[in-house]
Amino acid sequence: MNDTKEAWIEELLKGDGAGGKMTEKQSRIVESAIEVFAEKGYAASSTSEIAQRAGVAEGTIFRHYKTKKDLLLAIVAPAMTKLIAPFVLRGFNKVLDSEYDSYDQVLRAMIENRIEFLQKNRNILKILLQEIPFHPEMQERFQRDVLGIVLERLQRIVAKFQGQGRMAELPSSTVVRLSISAIMGYIAVRTVYGEREDAVWDDEREREETIRFVMRGLGLA
Amino acid sequence: MNDTKEAWIEELLKGDGAGGKMTEKQSRIVESAIEVFAEKGYAASSTSEIAQRAGVAEGTIFRHYKTKKDLLLAIVAPAMTKLIAPFVLRGFNKVLDSEYDSYDQVLRAMIENRIEFLQKNRNILKILLQEIPFHPEMQERFQRDVLGIVLERLQRIVAKFQGQGRMAELPSSTVVRLSISAIMGYIAVRTVYGEREDAVWDDEREREETIRFVMRGLGLA
Amino acid sequence: MNDTKEAWIEELLKGDGAGGKMTEKQSRIVESAIEVFAEKGYAASSTSEIAQRAGVAEGTIFRHYKTKKDLLLAIVAPAMTKLIAPFVLRGFNKVLDSEYDSYDQVLRAMIENRIEFLQKNRNILKILLQEIPFHPEMQERFQRDVLGIVLERLQRIVAKFQGQGRMAELPSSTVVRLSISAIMGYIAVRTVYGEREDAVWDDEREREETIRFVMRGLGLA
């Protein structure tokens, strides 16, 4: 359940989907686009501003991406892939068998892993979140390639723990939902409040309480 | 904790912020705007399409709303007010004192009340959700008038139950967060899956399991 | 076989296809478009230049014509209609019966009538001629609505004269072709040379010789 951890954006910037290497200008275009899209939203972003921030001519953008939407997809598509990376790693089955003795370890790992990911890819994820409702192709792909895979894997993990002990009375999909809700609620609040200087947010404690809450809620503690 | 329950949109349509009554054309403009904004997003919506759907001339919109953004705010601002309506009702203090004997009743009431609200105001809430990140004034107002008030009220409720019994070891803000996470997770999944014909979503059961999960998680059951 | 003779462009400028009246600005747009298209060709004309010459904002063009091509069609389509006007006049059958005793009268009438038309509509016809090869819809319409009708009428006239006397040995379509070739050759040269100050072009004589040539060529004189 570990990610590659290095900033995969760099990878994204080094190679396009076709495997070719990106020129330096192309990288700057993608970086600027991520910035501007995240800041103003896709529809309200102008290619001219992206070009300006990237320090290239507007035409240069269209040499690399036929349309503005292609540029969006070039950003969002690999993000989806990376989003599920930890769940499709070749070692994943081993995880199922051995790595975690207790469900709270699974929860802790998920939190740590995805928090790191979120921090590194905040802008891209913001774009993803904002644009999915307006682009059916993105929706479909997200449903199929992200939700589908992740939920299936998580349900298998849950099923394994259910086989060993309690929480048998709940469908595994329900367990997954309740677990994810708690984690996402924790991450969301942490994202908003956890970075303020004046914050009274004891991250260590909040995380542990969240995990304990889920464990108790599922009858595991 | 009860809402007015009737479609308050009608109210919105009958009176503008200044207390005046809306003409029929103005109502049609607002209705169309809600539709179009929800469908395409604010930035990608054109006033001309809104006018067309409303069956009015392009200029008419600007007779009632100085700018496109004013039209957005005229939709979104009352939505915020209504969003917190149940928490600011004059009878709210009584709620604190008497209405609910047990925390699971609070949870159940929140779920029922807000689900109904969501169903009636899906489009408006979609707009709210989508646009808040891009409009600082909306953000600020949401923070102050919605989050601030709702959280404060909820924390007072929680504090009351904490005073009476267990879950003392958790800060009330944490309790609120965990409760809301679970509820929103339930509502979100329900919104997506709960309406499919082929769905294997037993709404009654999922809701009760969610409530039981929270109660157990908080050490109340 | 007489045309309405007044400058039908004015009609074109007064009413759009739907029968509505044109505003003054719209008229100026069409006029300028005719000028510019004739001068530079459709593809090399820019809407911004058309707007400038018309003294309107560029956006105004697109209020009246959804696309640049629509503007072209709005010019070209009525031209086709007018091009065949003399052949579809209600009185046309009478023409067949009575008006012309001898084929040379037909030729003379065609020349006079179409020369006048050409002079008044030079630019539009230039556009028609230039653009037809690149727009299949225009081609099709021209084939069907112009060529088809005109040739059929002319063949009927020719057939009538064939029934009365000689030139029986030629198919009527061949007679029509030969007649039109001669007339168009005359008109073409006249158009180029006939207007030069230094020209040694005796119009009256050239026309009569052309008619006589055709008559003799068909064995009628």
Place this chain on the structure above:
Amino acid sequence: MNDTKEAWIEELLKGDGAGGKMTEKQSRIVESAIEVFAEKGYAASSTSEIAQRAGVAEGTIFRHYKTKKDLLLAIVAPAMTKLIAPFVLRGFNKVLDSEYDSYDQVLRAMIENRIEFLQKNRNILKILLQEIPFHPEMQERFQRDVLGIVLERLQRIVAKFQGQGRMAELPSSTVVRLSISAIMGYIAVRTVYGEREDAVWDDEREREETIRFVMRGLGLA
């Protein structure tokens, strides 16, 4: 009055105006340009499409032709030269003296010779026809190098026949005009209808009737 008959395009492709040989890429550029220009018109053609069809890089075109217009002229200029080739052949004077005993032989030769030429060079002639009206230099050159020469030669031929017999009453320029009109009308219709499978176009007969028509029209038969 005989042409070289082989596809002179190959010559065009082998040598540029300066007498140098063309590389294979340059040939492919010219070929593609002819195709694209003929298909879409000069103004609507893009150098990038030409490059693509030719299988060369965009920049390569500009290594051989400084501008897009230069490329056009490199195609059109030699076409004009070839167009008049039969009239400037060194043996032309002999033609005047001997080759043709009767004017109908002249007409027949012109038809055969130019039809062949047209078939081989349809695209280039289409370009010529389409672009001449928009390029004054081309116009001027056409007027001077093509029309001027051809008409003068034809008038000399006509004058010779006039000296021998009848048609004395017409100016030789008029005779040329009438002859060419008939021939071009024949070729035009043939070009359009003569290739349809379902056509009722008896080419042999139409050609002979056309010649007979001219001869009779000129009082020669």
Place this chain on the structure above:
DNA sequence: TATGAATGAGTCTTCATTCAT
């Protein structure tokens, strides 16, 4: 010689907004 990334002026088109009626 050939390449193809880069350019930036220019294209058609859209859009929020104004204003005379």
Place this chain on the structure above:
DNA sequence: AATGAATGAAGACTCATTCAT
């Protein structure tokens, strides 16, 4: 109050042309 013609700034995108490699 309502209209809708008019605006012009801005948008996405194209294209002939240049130039470092």
